[in-house]
Amino acid sequence: MHNDGKVVPINQAHATPSPLARLPVVLLQVRDKAAQQLQQGLQELFDNADDTLFEMADKSRNNLDQHIFFEAMRDLRLKRKNFERVFMARLFEAFARLGQAGRGEAQLVPMVSYEAAPGASKDDLEKTVALEAMLGRVRHRDGVALGQLTARLSALLGNRLDDRENPLGPALLCEFFLHAGRSLGVEICVKLIMLKLFEKYVLSDADQLYGEANQLLLATGVLPELKAVPSRRLEARAARDYPRQESLPAADQPVGANDQEAFAALQTLLTAVRGSVAPTLEPSAEPSPISTRDLLRLLSHLQQYVPEPEAEDDFDLRNQLEQLLTRVSVKSGKSRVVEEADEDVINLIALLFEFILNDRAVPDAFKALIGRLQIPMLKVALLDKRFFSRASHPARRLLNEIAAAAIGCSERDPLYLRIEQVVQRLLNEFGEDPVIFSQLLCEFSAFTADERRRSDLLEQHTRDAEAGRVRTEAARQRVADILNKRLLGKVLPRPVVQFLQQAWSQVLLLASLKHGEQSVQWQAGLRTMDELIWSVSLQQDTEAGRHLAEQLPGLLKALRDGLTSAAFDPFSTREFFLRLQALHIQAPEGGDELIEVNEPFVPGATSADPITLSDDDPDLHKVHQLKEGSWVVFEQDNADALRCKLTAIMAPANAYIFTSRTGLKVLEKSAGQLALAFKHGALQTLDGGPLFERALAAVVGKLRQLNRGK
Known part of the structure; x- marks a missing residue:
């Protein structure tokens, strides 16, 4: 201890x-x-x-x-x-x-x-x-x-x-x-x-x-x-407390020809933005290229002054580099400029993070935090050009893991602190040895894998619970339909109608859920209900009425057995059996004991009014395109936006069940409600694909447009 x-x-x-x-x-x-x-x-x-x-x-x-x-x-x-x-x-x-x-x-x-x-x-x-x-x-x-x-x-x-x-x-x-x-x-x-x-x-x-x-x-x-x-x-x-370190993947393999070709293709596109990183000096100043090694030292210095996520000012990487180059140039008397290949890397990283910090899938609370990774990512890209061509690169995978984990989070989520620790370790410890990315990737991947395993299990628990609820609602409606079929339009004693609707409906529901509607228990429940209705509908002066006493013991036993199977308290039904005994001995006194059943029996609370939309409604089509596992964000009145994952679509109710990052249910909507949310702009889908790949594709598309415009 x-x-x-x-x-x-x-x-x-x-x-x-x-x-x-x-x-x-x-x-x-x-x-x-x-x-x-x-x-x-x-x-x-x-x-x-x-x-x-x-x-x-x-x-x-x-x-x-x-x-x-x-x-x-x-x-x-x-x-x-x-x-x-x-x-x-x-x-x-x-x-x-x-x-x-x-x-x-x-x-x-x-x-x-x-x-x-x-x-x-x-x-x-x-x-x-x-x-x-x-x-x-x-x-x-x-x-x-x-x-x-x-x-x-x-x-x-x-x-x-x-x-x-x-x-x-x-x-x-x-x-x-x-x-x-x-x-x-x-x-x-x-x-x-x-x-x-x-x-x-x-x-x-x-x-x-x-x-x-x-x-x-x-x-x-x-x-x-x-x-x-x-x-x-x-x-x-x-x-x-001190688990054995697993072997770490290497990050110092030589750059292959394919990697060089991939970076060369990017350089061709980056010609459109060259010249954006330069010291602010008089044009007559003598230019002097700065080596990649010296640039890395400058970036390591700048890395120690990356502002905290709470800082109001955005961190502009290229602007900060320009100021640093200007100070170095003034001190040396020469215009210190970065080499062309290095400038291309700087511009590409800046454009990638510009996309990341505007990406809707990244929660606002995490954008400033992830933005602090610009310098570490720039340094690793300067050291290893495979960063842009290989999806398996540890630094690239770490960025993707962080973004994927954050998609469903808020700043109050404990995951925020974990990601903050990863970012701070990179800022504090990353000099020029990229092995730290492999180490942090192993640790963070193990953490997120455990988190996903937890959420998967809780999501399955949620799906099972919702499936059980839907099954129960269907069975409850089936019982209500059967009761209405037998009761509507008939004149019966009020206590019997109330007993069937409030108590015997639960006996039938339990028989349906536990044994099914082909079971002996279900059939026995229906038969007992029919016999009860028959017993209070007889006229005592008829042949059947005169022989009712012979059949009552079996009926009463069936009623009590059914109530016991549904765990009803026998004391709470004692009054009903006393009233039933009186009904069987003599006809109800007064018209208030007999009622005509005109109102259908409705089980439980009624659901919200259905929303009717045409089958070709574009927003309803968007709803039908949603797949289980899709992340969405709901804009709520006077509340923070709710990020959640579509975990289950429950038929036949067509209910869409959404869960939090941890797998707990947070929302249930019908298809119509989701379509209206799309129409009003209150619902947006989030792209859960790898962040780096999406950012790179967007930057390449933007650069191609710039080159075509020249």
């Missing part, structure tokens, strides 16, 4: 004044030092729990297991602070008990075997076995240091303690953890994962916990004859 000064101070409210007042000062120091380390360990645990549960959801074999892990992630985020507070409170209470005379029996984790105790559940057995295994590993690994700490506490307090009574022993630490976790509404599989994380991020550093506690007690002369146990270096922690 790290102790870097960022640990949140322990609230003094945790302490119980009277027993703590009887504790020796050094024991209070042990407690507070341990509390800091344990709190840091818990913070690490929760910081990593989200990733661990996400990985488990990713590996889940079915939607139910996946849902369990997603819900656990949500529960942990909501209850994290309370969990940490309860854990620390239990720790302080355990130290307080040490100072009480005639201590009561400590709450200990029992020693268990692999055989279940009578009446123990399978979940309890799994948790108990996992706990015993954890305790065994800690005792085997750190038993000597723990024994010394327990012996010193015993000597200090004058009471013989067992390791299981030591507030810092693994038994009580596990008890604190389990007690704090009682508020979590998670499944046993999640509880076992949390126990493993507790072992990984808290118990794995027990040697440091015991070592520092022993040192504090030793410094005050408590059992100095006990030989100190050296603290071990945890290889697992080192491997986690």
